[in-house]
Amino acid sequence: MEVENEKKRGLIIVSNRLPLSVEEDNGSYTSNFSSGGLVTALSGLTKSIDFRWFGWPGMAIKDPEKQKTVSDVLAEKGAVGIFLDEQLAHDHYNKISNSVLWPILHYQSGVIFNEDAWKAYQRVNEIFADTVASKATSGDLIWVHDYHLMLLPFLLRERLKKQGKNCPIGFTLHTPFPAEDFWRALPVQKDLLNGLLTCDVIGFHTDEYKRNFTESCCSRGADSTKEDQVHYEGHEICVGTFVVGIDPQKFNDSMQDPEVQKRIHELEEQYEGTTVIIGVDILDYTKGLVQKLEGYDHFLKSYPDLKGKVTLIQVAIPSRKEVKEYQDLEKEISTVVGKINGEHLIATPDGTPLIYMHRSVSFTELTALYFISDICLLTSQRDGMNLVASEYVACQQNKHGVLVLSELTGAASFMSGGSVTFHPSSVQDLSDAVYKALTMNEKEKKERHENLREFITAHTRQVTALIAHCILIS
Secondary structure, three states: OHHHHOOOEEEEEEEEEOOEEEEEEOOEEEEEEOOOHHHHHHHOOOOOEEEEEEEEOOOOOOOHHHHHHHHHHHHOOOEEEOOOOHHHHHHHHHHHHHHHHHHHHOOOOOOOOOHHHHHHHHHHHHHHHHHHHHHOOOOOEEEEEOHHHOOHHHHHHHHHHHOOOOOOEEEEOOOOOOOHHHHOOOOOHHHHHHHHOOOOEEEEOOHHHHHHHHHHHHOOOOEOOOOOEEEEOOEEEEEEEOOOOEOHHHHHHHHOOHHHHHHHHHHHHHOOOOEEEEEEEEOOHHHOHHHHHHHHHHHHHHOHHHOOOEEEEEEEEOOOOOOHHHHHHHHHHHHHHHHHHHHHOOOOOOOOOEEEEOOOOOHHHHHHHHHHOOEEEEOOOOOOOOOHHHHHHHOOOOOOOEEEEEOOOOOHHHHHHHOEEEOOOOHHHHHHHHHHHHOOOHHHHHHHHHHHHHHHHHOEHHHHHHHHHHHHHO
16 A cells, blocks of 8 residues: 555656747647657656656746736646746757757867857856746656756756755767867867766766767866766766657558558559669758768769669758758758769659758658658768667668668767768768668579567657666655
């Protein structure tokens, strides 16, 4: 009876943006969670824990009455909105998080640091700390996510201590963490490390990113003589590798859906006799899209007998459309696409060598494209994990398509054994990798797929969440 009546332990998840949409209709508000991610993973833990999600609801609301209305709507979904002034949210998100931290974390140089924008980043982290600390109960587990909130653990710890609350704090970084000499180029890197070094657990997607972080901490006077631990100013931090995964069953179920089956049939008819290469990326300079297209162009020039027999379908999901660098990138990609199609187009209805889709695609369309493709080509210069690799494998149980994977993706740390890997900056290397995949025999395809299938089955979203949760409560 004591166990049945025992109060559930609280889990507070904190991210820059809430994983739900808030919509206004004639003065009333509704909210709905997005599918996937930790939302799906944590849904199976509700019997043992009581979790709340804190974050910005995605809209600027100044009126206190409207804030209260939205807060009530969010509370029905177990969410807590943190309201930000529109300019403050813009400066925090666009001028520091995505214009400074994102490129540095992805080994991109040439960033311009803005002191006023940095103050906005600090202020947003303070507002988050004030809200979370005021609503936390001693003993709650607090799990902070990603580079937008790297100061938050320290600020939270200060406030919780003043309020007499003791809460374990974990942090997960969903991007790479760069080598120490590159990280030092960031003028506020000491502040950011201090922000994280009050955590109890810090998680990274690969051993390389974990090692880079540990080395940067040691340059700040921390000690890491114990494996997977950093000791700093009398505090022990567990530093771990948590492999983020997908939900393979979601894709298995989708492939049985009549609408998906219909679309698969249409695509198979359209591309009969053609080798289909699929690429799915957010339109971002870290994804190596220009290099992918240049490498594909080199491939077509190297193997002219394959013209009209191979089609690359590249999905480039729009991102940060208001940022000039991303606008310039889209223009450059469109120019390269036009050049490739102009040079290699075969005068037949199905002779288009490259189909460029600069838009989001439905889950039905995405699953069907994964299913009918013979090769998946990912050319990231750097990324956290790249779940497209796992999604493709989940849809290839019958066809055993080949994953052609940049060796600089996070996924390559775990999936290289079943993939054809290459260096994304070499057009020759990329071309050779595509040709190897295209000419691979069925026996090798099946063996490689089974290797990859075993990995994605063992590392699902649910397993990732459970591991992190268990570490936090240990």
